[in-house]
Amino acid sequence: MSGVQLRKLGALWRLGVAEATAYRTSLLVWVLATTMPLISLVLWRALARGGPIGDYDQAGFDSYFIAAFVVRQLSVSWVVWDLDGQIRTGALSALLMRPVHPVAHHVMINLAALPLRTALAAPVAIAVLLVTGGMSITTNPVALALAIPALVLAWCLNFLTQLAIGCLAFWLTKAAALYDVWIGAYVVLAGYLVPTSLFPAGLAEVARVLPFHAALGFPVELLIGRLSSAQALAGIGLQLVWLVVIGGIAALAWRRGLRAYGAFGA
Amino acid sequence: MSAGFEHGAARRHLRLLGAQLRLSTLAALEYRVGFWTEGVVGLAWSLGGVVPLVVAFEHRSDVAGWGPWELVLLTGFFLIISGVYAAVVQPAVSRSMTQIRTGTLDYLLLRPVDPLASCLTAQFEPWSLIETLTGIVVVIVATAKLGLSPSVGQLGALAVVLVCGLLSLVALGVLMLSASFKAMELQNLTSLMETLLGFAHWPVSVFRGPLKLVFTFVVPFAVMTSYPAQSLIGGLGWAELLGAVGTTLALTVGARVIWGRALRGYTSASS
Amino acid sequence: MADEPAISLQGLEKNFRVSQREPGLWPAIRALFRREWVEVAAVAELSFEIQRGERVGFLGPNGAGKTTTLKLLAGLLYPSGGRARVLGFDPADRRPEFLRRIALVMGQKRQLSWDLPSLDTFELNRVVFDVPRELYERRLAEMTELLDLGEVVRKPVRTLSLGERMKCELVAALLHAPEVLFLDEPTIGMDVSMQLAIREFIREYHRRHGATLVLTSHYMEDVAALCERILVIDEGRLCFDGSIGELVRRIRPLRRVAIRVTQRLDEGQERALEQLGQLALVGPPRLALDVDPERVPEVVARLLAVPGARDLEVQDAPLEEVMRELFARRASVREGATDTGDGA
Known part of the structure; x- marks a missing residue:
């Protein structure tokens, strides 16, 4: 990448940080809105009081849901709402006029908010860690090394899904509402409310190959040491497969959508 | 701000409600795709929230003292509450927030009716009532399955807690709306509320410590789903009933006062 | 009431x-x-x-x-x-x-x-x-x-x-x-x-x-x-x-008296008119003079005496112009105020 490109991305990063700071109140509300795993933690901890549920005891649930909270904070984006708004209001035209790819723009804006988001979420996570008495992290060096790419891939999966759905705004008026449908499935199937390994037999196997699980449940289980090295590698492989599929759909939707956008002259 | 009570005010507010309902229904019929995006998807969303309950029963014979059909009864009440939230509270609050942001709330304030009544009837999504209707059916089926024959007293208690639950739901909506006067960014409070509402799936007795207090007195999901189910099963005591009424009163009065103060600070965005 | x-x-x-x-x-x-x-x-x-x-x-x-x-x-x-x-x-x-x-x-x-x-x-x-x-x-x-x-x-x-x-x-x-x-x-x-x-x-x-x-x-x-x-x-x-x-009249106290002329006045005539008010336009086709309201009758008489004069009009300045002048004046007052503010 040339120096000019890097400078542009740097400028976008600074813009993203400034925007995140300006909207810090809403960022905080978002962090709070994604504390759902922590409430699930309290709930499952109470249910496991009389003995373990499946292969999760109280400490197991603590680890799982704290990790789920952290992974969720680090893997979110909101490009679907931005894109939906920009397409409907025609503000996308201004982005298209810039010598930076609009998708690169959104990537930088979303990434730039991560540090502040982490800063806002960290006190919550630390408080929970102190109250529950800590969590266990994998001691397997292979799993630990794979946790980083698994997290990056989880972020990419979320971003590309949002991009693909956001592109529907080129044709539909309620594209952002469709994302609610996706999130509805995600909450249940990704292991956000309950680890998918506890699902009834049959449902568990299906849930664990879907992209929802690849975007949350897998990195979480990897992080807290519930997967063998072989399972970890298989999980990364599955993440890559979904990345290609969803990325392909997003690219197609973007290209077709731009043509439609140009056609009605926004 | 004084509502200015005068002769015929109640009648006019009722007619306002009727006219707004008519308008929203007409708009909803314009987009028939709403049957799918709001009605069916909303129902699927709520039923999906039951999965963790199923998981719990896979490994336990009861959840905090509640048997499977008792939880089905509770789920019925959850569907009723969640449907009302999606059909009435959420659309009205979101619409009013948009109007605050764009400044068209001006026209709402210029009407000779209580501004809060105007805001709370600003929009209505009839398709979401599918969820509420399903909830009513679920409640009836579960009551039959459990072989319950509630007494008049129990039905009275049910009516009281249901009204309390719906009122506090509306009061929470008013509080969110008031907050968005202060800072536009607080508009995504509605999504926080939606997330939280998921925990109304569980009987309040599951929760311990501060979270139990929060779900009983601050965001009273207990009043919305656990208490109605308990009132039919027969486990609702006087203390809980009084607590529900007290919490609801406090929330409603608080919301009204805070709303009045928020309105005074309205700056009428100029676009 | x-x-x-x-x-x-x-x-x-x-x-x-x-x-x-x-x-x-x-x-x-x-x-x-x-x-x-x-x-x-x-x-x-x-x-x-x-x-x-x-x-x-x-x-x-x-x-x-x-x-x-x-x-x-x-x-x-x-x-x-x-x-x-x-x-x-x-x-x-x-x-x-x-x-x-x-x-x-x-x-x-x-x-x-x-x-x-x-x-x-x-x-x-x-x-x-x-x-x-x-x-x-x-x-x-x-x-x-x-x-x-x-x-x-x-x-x-x-x-x-x-x-x-x-x-x-x-x-x-x-x-x-x-x-x-x-x-x-x-x-x-x-x-x-x-x-x-x-x-x-x-x-x-x-x-x-x-x-x-x-x-x-x-x-x-x-x-x-x-x-x-x-x-x-x-x-x-x-x-x-x-x-x-x-x-x-507050912004532009002068009134404008205008006529249509066929040829330009000679220097002597122009100088005579300048004694009465400000020459705004020196036609052809139009000759206009901004004058004090009290002198309007006198100026009208003088202009009508110009050979070939037609279409005499007495008008206030156009409103848009007046507003522009009003706000320009206020803006300069404001800038003056900030200047002193900076100095302090």
Whole structure:
């Protein structure tokens, strides 16, 4: 990448940080809105009081849901709402006029908010860690090394899904509402409310190959040491497969959508 | 701000409600795709929230003292509450927030009716009532399955807690709306509320410590789903009933006062 | 009661709190911890009275406080200080009896439901404002005819042109026949013929109902055609109150006397005319002289004596020019003030 490109991305990063700071109140509300795993933690901890549920005891649930909270904070984006708004209001035209790819723009804006988001979420996570008495992290060096790419891939999966759905705004008026449908499935199937390994037999196997699980449940289980090295590698492989599929759909939707956008002259 | 009570005010507010309902229904019929995006998807969303309950029963014979059909009864009440939230509270609050942001709330304030009544009837999504209707059916089926024959007293208690639950739901909506006067960014409070509402799936007795207090007195999901189910099963005591009424009163009065103060600070965005 | 003015303001004030920061990354992070607030006075000690049935126009540059004043008078904003009475009510109380007797029309904000025909919103307003059905039918018929709306009211609002939408907005606002009508930029963004139609309609409404009219507009023609009295507001303060003619004479005390000529005067004649006033145009085709009002008869006589003179006119300076001059003058006063502020 040339120096000019890097400078542009740097400028976008600074813009993203400034925007995140300006909207810090809403960022905080978002962090709070994604504390759902922590409430699930309290709930499952109470249910496991009389003995373990499946292969999760109280400490197991603590680890799982704290990790789920952290992974969720680090893997979110909101490009679907931005894109939906920009397409409907025609503000996308201004982005298209810039010598930076609009998708690169959104990537930088979303990434730039991560540090502040982490800063806002960290006190919550630390408080929970102190109250529950800590969590266990994998001691397997292979799993630990794979946790980083698994997290990056989880972020990419979320971003590309949002991009693909956001592109529907080129044709539909309620594209952002469709994302609610996706999130509805995600909450249940990704292991956000309950680890998918506890699902009834049959449902568990299906849930664990879907992209929802690849975007949350897998990195979480990897992080807290519930997967063998072989399972970890298989999980990364599955993440890559979904990345290609969803990325392909997003690219197609973007290209077709731009043509439609140009056609009605926004 | 004084509502200015005068002769015929109640009648006019009722007619306002009727006219707004008519308008929203007409708009909803314009987009028939709403049957799918709001009605069916909303129902699927709520039923999906039951999965963790199923998981719990896979490994336990009861959840905090509640048997499977008792939880089905509770789920019925959850569907009723969640449907009302999606059909009435959420659309009205979101619409009013948009109007605050764009400044068209001006026209709402210029009407000779209580501004809060105007805001709370600003929009209505009839398709979401599918969820509420399903909830009513679920409640009836579960009551039959459990072989319950509630007494008049129990039905009275049910009516009281249901009204309390719906009122506090509306009061929470008013509080969110008031907050968005202060800072536009607080508009995504509605999504926080939606997330939280998921925990109304569980009987309040599951929760311990501060979270139990929060779900009983601050965001009273207990009043919305656990208490109605308990009132039919027969486990609702006087203390809980009084607590529900007290919490609801406090929330409603608080919301009204805070709303009045928020309105005074309205700056009428100029676009 | 009949003698009480329709609108009276005594020392009305409205302040807004705005946060501000320098652009860039570091100020943004600093603002995380400490936000700087500035109190801005949008309306400062405004006092005036408007009688029933008067037609008054607010003039002033952008951000002068015109719209804020209108919103205070309509009860949308709560004043920071002072007192306002409209039809004997305190607007901020927003009493139903008060709201039923006023209306505010804003050119940049719409009340009509976007996806539905205007008629549906009219029907809602009929209920909300308690208009008896036959009265509603009569007013609706009358206004749709005056505005030449026809079937337009049956089309979804999103399909209407800007002008058609504004006409429907006016109908929606006037169905309850308000006694006081506030108009904020009612013709903004419209073409000349649409501006004219809306202006005509407002004038007709005033004639039929004897309503009190308060108008802000960027288009001087709106104000000139509709308003007999002008209030110039700048930086939230009243700086002129009078008729358009008076305003023009205040800013441009000289009057312009012009004739059509066929050839240029010789130097001697020009010098003689310059003794009487300032030569603004030295034709052909036109010769114009800006003079003191008292000298007009003398100048008229002299100009008519010019050989071949035709079409003599005595005029005030064009309104747009007057406004430009007025605001330019005020802006320079303001800059002067900031200069001294910096020095201190």
